[in-house]
Amino acid sequence: MGEFGELIGDPLDREFFDRPAEEVAPDLLGRVIAHGPVAVRLTEVEAYGLPGQDPASHVYRGRTERNAVMFGAPGHLYVYFTYGMHHCANLVCLPEGTGSAVLLRAGEVIRGAEVARARRAAAGNGNAVNGGAGDGGAGEGDAPPGGRSIPDRDLARGPARLAVALALTREHNGLDCCGSGPVRVFTGEPVSPELIRSGPRVGVSAGREIPWRFWVDGHPTVSPYRPHVPRQRT
DNA sequence: TTTCTGATCTTCT
DNA sequence: GAAGATCAGAAAC
Numbered sequence: 113m114g115e116f117g118e119l120i121g122d123p124l125d126r127e128f129f130d131r132p133a134e135e136v137a138p139d140l141l142g143r144v145i146a147h148g149p150v151a152v153r154l155t156e157v158e159a160y161g162l163p164g165q166d167p168a169s170h171v172y173r174g175r176t177e178r179n180a181v182m183f184g185a186p187g188h189l190y191v192y193f194t195y196g197m198h199h200c201a202n203l204v205c206l207p208e209g210t211g212s213a214v215l216l217r218a219g220e221v222i223r224g225a226e227v228a229r230a231r232r233a234a235a236g237n238g239n240a241v242n243g244g245a246g247d248g249g250a251g252e253g254d255a256p257p258g259g260r261s262i263p264d265r266d267l268a269r270g271p272a273r274l275a276v277a278l279a280l281t282r283e284h285n286g287l288d289c290c291g292s293g294p295v296r297v298f299t300g301e302p303v304s305p306e307l308i309r310s311g312p313r314v315g316v317s318a319g320r321e322i323p324w325r326f327w328v329d330g331h332p333t334v335s336p337y338r339p340h341v342p343r344q345r346t
Numbered sequence: 347t348t349t350c351t352g353a354t355c356t357t358c359t
Numbered sequence: 360g361a362a363g364a365t366c367a368g369a370a371a372c
Contacts, residue, residue, distance in 0.1 A: 158364070168364070170357095178357065196354030198365050215364060236367080272365050315364055340364090341350095 119222055120144045120151060121299030126290045128297075129186035133159035133205040133212040138308050138326040140203070140214060144300035145289070147278045150224035150231075152268050153300055155331045156217040158313045159324040160202070163211050167318035171211040183211045187290035187297075191280050198272035201280045203289065203297070216274055217314070217325070220333045221267045228267045228277035235276045265332040303328050315340050 124143065129136055137159040144153050160169040170179040170192070181190040182204055190202040190213050202213035221228050268274040275281070280295070289297045313325045317340040327334045 160364075170364080173358085176358075192364085193356060194363060195365050196356070196363095198354095200364060202364090217364085270365070313364070317363085338365095 119153075119301065120146065121301070124187075124290065124297045124299060126185070126187045129203060129205050129290070130207060131205060133161055133214050134324050136203070136205045137214045137324065138310070139302070140216075141308055141326060141328055142301045142303040144222065144298040145216065145219070145278065145295065146223070146298065147280065147295045148224070149227050150278055151222050151298075152219035152274060152278060153222050154216060154219045156219070156325070156327040156334045158215040158217055158326070159205075159212070160215060161212050161322075161324070166212075166322065168313060168316040168320070168322070169212070172318075175211070179211070181286045182213050183209055184286065185288075187288060189280070189284055189287040189289055189295055191275070191282055191285040193282055194272075199275040199281050200271040201275050201278070201284075215271060217271050218327075218333050218335050219268045219274055220331070221264060221277060225264055225267060229262050231276050231279055232262050232267060232273065269333050270335045311337065312339075314338055 121144070137157045140154050140157050142153060144151050160166060163171045163174050166172060171182050175183055178192060181188060182202070184204055185208045186204050186206060188204045190204055191199055193199055201216050203216065205212045205214060266273070268277040284295060287293050287295050289295050307329045308326055309329045310323045310326050312320050312323055314335065314337055320340065
């Protein structure tokens, strides 16, 4: 024992998140977020800033029913549904009432890879991201069509995939990650500063000049940069 | 390997 | 009514 314990470390306290998102984000690299049997070591994150200041942030225009959690206490989970089929998970930063968060973009599954793979396979089978969160033990999954299995590096590569691997849905919106809840964040192994890179955020149309995307240089789980492309409807 | 497109639905103006 | 913090598969090269 102890193998995973050493990899995961101690739970992060609330003070860790009581800082600006652009400061918390690079510090989150190498940290571990765990939900049930699955643990993911973060390799790519994005900071989203304050109302009226960061046009790419959900809180830019102020508080709404959807983004209310971002105005809550630090260390809480903000999960939203996007593009009609995907969930994305954030960790709230700064004191209550402020409104900022860090988007979890990608990570490396260091525990529970088979459970994560089964969740990914189930989500890819046509079911939109299916929670199934409560039961931690259901690891039995059917193989993906064609017998191809998802490589470890792709299990949590991208914000929606990471949410699936950790079985995070809107049910978990507002969950406290610094308490005794099912989702926790641990110290993990902090990444040395010379390996941390920053650049423009992926897929955002506004605020693209702000280099608040942070990733571990050369890590295979980091998603490729894709600039925002407006969708055309027929 | 890279580029392009369709699927899907919530949120906000 | 329009846009969106995306992804997977197909087509092109």
